[in-house]
Structure formats: C-alpha cells, structure tokens
Amino acid sequence: MAQAFRKSDKPAVIGPHLTRGLREGALFIFGAIAIYLLIALATYDAGDPGWSSSGAHTQINNSGGVVGAWFADIAQSLFGHMAFLFPVMVGYFGWMVFRGRREDHALDWHPVGIRVLGFLLTVLAGTGLAYLHFTHGGLPQGPGGILGNVVGNGLQAAFSFLGATLFLLALFLTGVTLFTGLSWLWLMDVTGRQTLRLINASRVQWDRLLDTVQGWRARRERHEVVKEDKKKFSKRKPPI
Numbered sequence: 662m663a664q665a666f667r668k669s670d671k672p673a674v675i676g677p678h679l680t681r682g683l684r685e686g687a688l689f690i691f692g693a694i695a696i697y698l699l700i701a702l703a704t705y706d707a708g709d710p711g712w713s714s715s716g717a718h719t720q721i722n723n724s725g726g727v728v729g730a731w732f733a734d735i736a737q738s739l740f741g742h743m744a745f746l747f748p749v750m751v752g753y754f755g756w757m758v759f760r761g762r763r764e765d766h767a768l769d770w771h772p773v774g775i776r777v778l779g780f781l782l783t784v785l786a787g788t789g790l791a792y793l794h795f796t797h798g799g800l801p802q803g804p805g806g807i808l809g810n811v812v813g814n815g816l817q818a819a820f821s822f823l824g825a826t827l828f829l830l831a832l833f834l835t836g837v838t839l840f841t842g843l844s845w846l847w848l849m850d851v852t853g854r855q856t857l858r859l860i861n862a863s864r865v866q867w868d869r870l871l872d873t874v875q876g877w878r879a880r881r882e883r884h885e886v887v888k889e890d891k892k893k894f895s896k897r898k899p900p901i
Contacts, residue, residue, distance in 0.1 A: 790813075
C-alpha cells in the first residue's frame with residue numbers, strides 16, 4: 662500500500678499545448694508592450710508632465726497617458742533618438758521567447774544575454790553618434806540624451822571628432838550584429854548581388870525598349886514610303 666501512494670520522482674512535464682500557449686501569450690504581451698512604448702515615444706510632448714518638466718500640468722497630450730508621458734520623457738532625456746530602440750528590443754525579446762525554445766521546453770539564456778549585450782552596445786554607440794551628427798530636434802537633452810552627451814564629449818575630447826565617429830560606428834555595427842545576428846558581410850554580398858541583377862534587368866528592359874522604338878520608327882517609315890508610292894501611282898495616266 663505504501664508503494665501505491667508513493668510519489669513519482671519524475672518532474673512534471675508541461676504539455677506541448679500549454680507550452681505553445683505560453684509562448685504565444687508571451688509574444689502577444691511583449692508585442693503589445695512594444696507597440697505601447699512606440700506610441701508613447703512617437704507622441705512625446707515637452708509640455709506633458711514628466712521627469713524633465715516641472716509645474717502643474719492638467720492636460721496630457723501623449724497618447725500613452727501619464728505613464729506614456731513619463732516613459733517618453735525619461736527615455737528621450739537619457740537616450741535621445743535611441744529611445745526608439747527600446748520598443749524594438751521588447752518586441753524582439755517576445756519573438757525570442759516564442760521561437761527560442763529548445764525541444765526540452767527550456768529557454769536558452771546564453772543567446773539572450775549576448776543579444777542584450779549587443780543591444781546595450783548599440784544604444785551606447787548610437788547615442789554618441791546622435792550627439793556628434795544629429796541636430797537638436799526639440800528633445801530635452803539633445804539628440805543623444807544625457808548618455809550621448811557623456812559618451813560623445815568624452816570620446817571627442819580623447820580621439821577627436823573623426824576618431825570618435827569611427828570608434829562609435831564600429832561599436833554600433835558590432836552591437837547590431839550581436840543583437841540581431843545580422844552579418845554585414847552577408848548583407849554587402851546580397852546587396853551587391855541584387856544591385857548587379859537590377860542593373861542587368863534594367864539593361865535588358867532598355868534594350869527591349871530601344872528595339873520597340875526602332876521597330877515603331879521602321880514601321881512608320883515604311884508606312885510613309887507606301888503612302889508616297891500610292892500618291893505617285895494615283896497621278897499616273899491609265900494605259901490606252
């Protein structure tokens with residue numbers, strides 16, 4: 662009887678249907694959060710209540726409400742234009758949760774950590790590049806935010822404008838590669854191949870167009886010749 666009530670030593674395994682539901686739910690939740698953050702950033706208004714504003718504000722123009730106004734103000738004050746990468750990261754993280762599971766239903770956190778590191782490098786380098794090359798754009802702390810001001814000023818003082826640009830550009834490309842898994846060499850190869858195909862297709866279409874125009878001109882010239890021959894034949898006297 663004791664064996665009949667003995668608990669199984671095997672851990673409980675989540676069924677495939679429940680696992681799929683959890684993954685789809687994570688995708689929907691993170692996708693909704695990403696869309697909300699994007700709307701909040703896109704409808705940012707300097708007059709809304711936030712971290713960088715003071716005084717009584719009775720009207721909120723941000724489409725995300727009070728939370729959206731505060732998030733947009735804090736994010737754009739700290740990161741400038743690079744704040745728009747945060748909705749991308751949230752949505753991409755939901756996609757990784759949805760697609761990045763192994764057969765044993767365990768999420769592999771090593772790729773997640775590498776992608777987070779790539780995202781941080783992208784934001785760090787992007788804010789510095791925005792500070793060096795973008796205009797103010799009406800943001801609270803400039804196009805690169807507070808982080809861009811610190812990074813851009815420090816690197817420009819140490820390596821000059823050109824050196825800071827090259828260094829930040831290398832970091833930005835590396836961060837994008839780690840975050841998205843994109844190979845810039847593959848992208849250049851595909852871009853060059855597609856460009857050559859487009860050029861060849863344009864040449865073929867141009868040759869066809871020239872052939873069509875030349876054929877139309879030849880038909881027109883033949884029509885004029887036949888018309889002149891008809892006029893000459895009509896002026897001839899009939900034979901007796």
